Amino acid sequence: MTVPVLELDGISKSFGTLAASTDVSLSVMSGEIHALIGPNGAGKTTLIQQIYGALVPDSGSVILNGEQITSLSVPARVRKGIGRSFQISNVLMDFTVFENAIIAEQARQRNSFNFIQPAFEDASLREGAEIILNRVGLLARAHQQTRALAHGERRMLELALALAVSPSLLLLDEPMAGAGMEESQQMTQIIDQLRSKMAILLIEHDMDAVFRLADRISVLVEGRIIAVGTPDEISQNQEVKTAYLGEDS
Amino acid sequence: MNTAISTFLMIVLSGIRAHKILWVLIAGFGLFPLFTHLADLPFWNDLAMRIMLLSIAAIGLNLVLGYGGMVSFGHAAFIGIGAYCVGISQHYGLMNGWLHILFSLSACSAIGLVIGILALRTSGIYFIMITLGFAQMLFFLFVSLEGFGGDDGMSIDRAEFGFIDLYEPLRLYFLIWVVFVCVGLMMMVIVRSRFGVTLQAIKSNETRIEAMGLVPLHYKLASYLISAMICGVAGTLFANWQEYVSPDIMHWTRSGELMIIIILGGLGTLVGPVLGAIAFLLLEEFLPLLLEVIWPAYAENWMIIFGPLLVLVVLFGRGGLVGLAQRAMARVNRSFNSGERP
């Protein structure tokens, strides 16, 4: 029985009287795309924040590759192998696409605290940056100012930067938010191909993408997991239907 | 060893090529005494020294302000600490200038560490106010140290730098100039380095930098310490130039002036602080004279022009002098290109 990449055990978090997460447990294996769905306000982002380290749970543990990380900071968890793409793109707007990738590569090489070596002219960093951008097909746009990118391209860059840390766990927070038809399909393809290399936790509202990509789906309603299963199982689950999917599914 | 030196030289040379205007200015300051000697205007050497000292401090603050995006309102305190290191050392009979600089670097990094750790846990308006608060604390500390002159300050002899006698003409000028060159070089290398790029990336989006596995506080704190030390050295040299130090040097309005200089010249550029220092001190010298000519009754109220000038610069002058120059260049290029069309 292989160790899951991510294991959540009894995660609970309240804000005053509002219970954002109640006894949430789930696991994500390597090679699996695990989707987290639920109505708006269900607490999906709060849960992601607790996995990522931006929020500390009131109780419960977060275990990465068998190791307790519940008390680690965000950068520490990233170094242990968590990559994250945000719902609203967090790319470096004041730099070009290529420079974004160089900075990510430099961070991956754990060599950022160097006061003398120039960054943007460095050959090994440039090589690594090309690899990063090639994963999402952005190399052609390398010298564009990030500010001038189209929305879909920015989401691609966001994904590329998340992948740059060579994560064993990839947290995707609505990667297709605001993307058009074509871009969504592109992104779906890319994510599909990432499956074999890592464990992926996907939050997404685009149900087509979810059902195409997910190996397993967890349904979060009002802070609680009400169902876990394969896409088929979930689409036939009556409780889920009423809580979330509506009549047609 | 040889390759290390040659790589370093390559880094420096490529940097100089990328920042020609800065190095032209610095070279200009180096040659300036020749010009004043020929024109028999030795007073201007004094002004040039003041501009260089202000440039050094502004370059230091620019690291955190322009490149790091941290609005520190307390950096005049470090200039003051550097200056008082000279005064206090001399009070106890220590006349060695190198020692003064060593004290200045140590004091500024120690105090900078304490303030930095406390202040850098916040950002935005909190950070501005907290740095201001600490600077005020240091100001009042020195005002109340009766043993070191208190409010009246203390007079200073020029320090002994071994074989260099600062009382000989132009010795102090070139000491300041050498420090100016060194600080310029250092800043140029740092800004293009992995550290410098990461710092600017933190300014751009701190969340993303955390998501890359880096701890932003480390970079901010390091840059804060470096800038504090640079300002400290500026202060040490300033004490030698003025032969006097008082708490006024660390009044909060001094910090404001330093920020004005950087923003006026061009935030987050290497040459901006120098241009700003030149513009600021020239204005300070010549605005009163100008007013004497056109409106002599109000000559001593020249500040009344300076105030609204700043407001106008903010409202209409994006990017400071550097931004202005860039826009002018763009316009020249455009008319050049349009002229080429058949």
Place this chain on the structure above:
Amino acid sequence: MTFTLILEQIFNGLQAGVTLFLVAAGLTLILGVMNFVFLAHGAQVMIGAYAAAAITNATGQFFLGILLAVPVTFASGYLLEILIIRHLYRRDHMEQVLATFGLILFFNEAIRIGFGPAALFSDLPPSLSGFVEILPDVPYPAFRLWVIVVGLCCALAIGLFVSRTRTGAMLRAGAENPEMAAALGVNIKMLFRLIFAAGACLAGVAGMMIGPLTAVQSGMGEPLLILSLVVIIIGGIGSVRGAFIAAIIVGLVDTVGRVFLPSLLRLFFDQATADGAGPALASMLVYILMAVILIFRPTGLFPAKGRG
């Protein structure tokens, strides 16, 4: 170390505290709700002091001077907002610092041109120039007592306004979440203008109060400005209640501390050390307090936006 002295200093501390509150109340809202670094708030103090002194000297009536100066300071804040401040909201903090710094220079110089560099004559009104016995055999200057009363009444009025009225609710909403408040339909432009003008007015009142106690001259507002920034840091940006509590604390610590710290030190150290370190520590006391509070509460005691 008589009881009278202690009581007198406590009252002085209260007086300093309410004065600080008047300055800090407006500023904390400007910083917290409008996210605007308004360094020239000290100039509003100065404008208030000069307006009151000028009218008093012209009419010979102290209270008339104050009465007429209040709308003058309100108007000056209102005009400033319309002409300059509202163009700066979208700018980053650095540019706001630069611009408001320029405003300080302008106002200080303008006052110097208008009224000269020497302090303006501003005397106590005869009705308030005597002493009042706050306790039997404990005389206290009537004017200072009046300042305390005025200050506390203003604090009460502001407190009721902020907590009991609709506008006050909008204010609190704006302090906690400006974007949300705007989305909920609050007329942000007018709200900002009123906050600014009201803040200016309060600062002006502070100036009118301290005018007779200190000097009415160019630059008189800056020391108060800096100290009120410390008050706001301690109290929490955006919180009027925090500003009040912090102002009283700072006022008491600064006043009482300065008087009694050297004596206190003499209990623990020898005369020479105490006399040397005493004044130094006393003047830094408020800032040390600020630093200590920041260690445990980086965003102040009652931050409007909540902690973390």
